[in-house]
Amino acid sequence: MSTPNEADCVIVGGGPAGLMLALLLLRSGLEVTVIEKHADFLRDFRGDTIHPSTQELLSELGLLEEFLTRPHADMPRVQVSWNGTELILADFTHLPTKRKVMTFMPQWDFLDLIADACAEHPGFRLIRSTRIDGLTREGERVVGVTGAGPEGDIAVRGRLIVDASGRDSVVRAAVGLTPVGRASAMDVLWFRLSKRSGQTFPFIQAGEGMIITIDRDDFFQIAHVIPAGSWTGSTDDVEEMHARIARISPRMADAVATVTAEDVHLLRVSLKRLRRWYVEGLLCIGDSAHAMSPAGGVGINLAIQDAVATARILGPVLRGAGPVGVADLRRV
Incomplete structure (x- = not known):
């Protein structure tokens, strides 16, 4: 076990992308620290549209049954009233998934579900109420983050730093990545x-x-x-x-x-994305890499797919002895 200020992966941002990535890496035997600036997940007006594909992932992870115990509402079809005329915009009932519905769940309930699953692993550490104020570098490589929380300053190092802190990311700005x-x-x-x-x-x-x-x-x-x-x-x-x-x-x-x-x-x-979503030692995912329109509720679902891709590609690298290279980050 590493010391409390070290982890295989340090994730900035305890949103859907960050926590799902944490869970997937933890399940592969890695140690993960997530740093979240808020004290809890109780914030209104966040993405809460869980598509059938994301629910299929929850099923594969063994979390679907618990997911369905949380407050939610299902929608098998998206209906539109256009000047009084009823139209069907989307129909999920023919999809080859276990759950053929779009589900609305308050994001705080969804994040609690994933955080609870993460907490079952001894290698998980969630640091709340802490704002990142700097990066630690060795040469050109980002090897850690520094921040300030209720118990004072922190410094956490990792073999991989992931920025999942959203469209207004200070971490992204600190490494000179500018969305277009x-x-x-x-x-x-x-x-x-x-x-x-x-x-x-x-x-x-x-x-x-x-x-x-x-x-x-x-x-x-x-x-x-x-x-x-x-x-x-x-x-x-x-x-x-x-x-x-x-x-x-x-x-x-x-x-x-x-x-x-x-x-x-x-x-x-805003519809913005990074042309390059990584620097040596650090990867951006979710809204930090590509801010989405709220249309269709796609943002949370694409953020989770980012987490899946990151875990699939970089998990094996992190389980090895060598460093995570730029060529590895480019593949995500």
């Missing part, structure tokens, strides 16, 4: 909407704009798509949002009229 791409034509307003007993809305309502409704049992989580750059949070913006949603979905009018600017979380959509 452009801003999207849309932004998204996220907010909660009160729910009456038995009340339902179509998943997607479109007309003069678009509303996506996720049923959370006790409330609705709403994503309202707007033109990029059009939201400042002003009184006029809020009133126009109320009116626009009422025109798209008249049954929402009363509930949305109580939503204030303070209730709204603005997601500025």
Whole structure:
């Protein structure tokens, strides 16, 4: 067993990509440290759309049964109400998977599931409430990270450093990797909407704009798509949002009229990626490597596929005695 400040792999970011990679590496007998800046996973308005392919992975990992005990809602078909006309946008019932549904699960529940599975392995260490403030190098190679947490400064070294800290990564910036791409034509307003007993809305309502409704049992989580750059949070913006949603979905009018600017979380959509997603000793995955549009809920699922690819390609290298080379990182 290595010392507490060493691991085979050090992962910055305890999101879907980081924790899934940790689990896969742990199951192959490696030691993994995950550093997460928050104290817990309880944050609203994060990706929570679990595609059938990701559920198939959970089945292969023996986690599907436990996954289904967590709060979730299943959707076998994606239906759209377009100016009152009902359309089927996607049908999952014909897929060759165990679960032929798209599942909505609060991301904190999903991350708790993966973190719990990681914690079954003695080589796992999760450091919370700690922000990375620097990198440790030996020559050109990144060999560790430094950070500050509630118990003071930390320094952790690893044979591989993985940045899974998201689209605003400070680690990525510190190694000089700059994403390329452009801003999207849309932004998204996220907010909660009160729910009456038995009340339902179509998943997607479109007309003069678009509303996506996720049923959370006790409330609705709403994503309202707007033109990029059009939201400042002003009184006029809020009133126009109320009116626009009422025109798209008249049954929402009363509930949305109580939503204030303070209730709204603005997601500025950007479509960016790294042309090179690695430097010597360090690999970027998930949103750090490729920020996705929220359309289709693909982000969390592609982040998990990044983790699978990383574990499949680099796991055998990490189990060997030699270093993880640039040629290895390029293959991911």
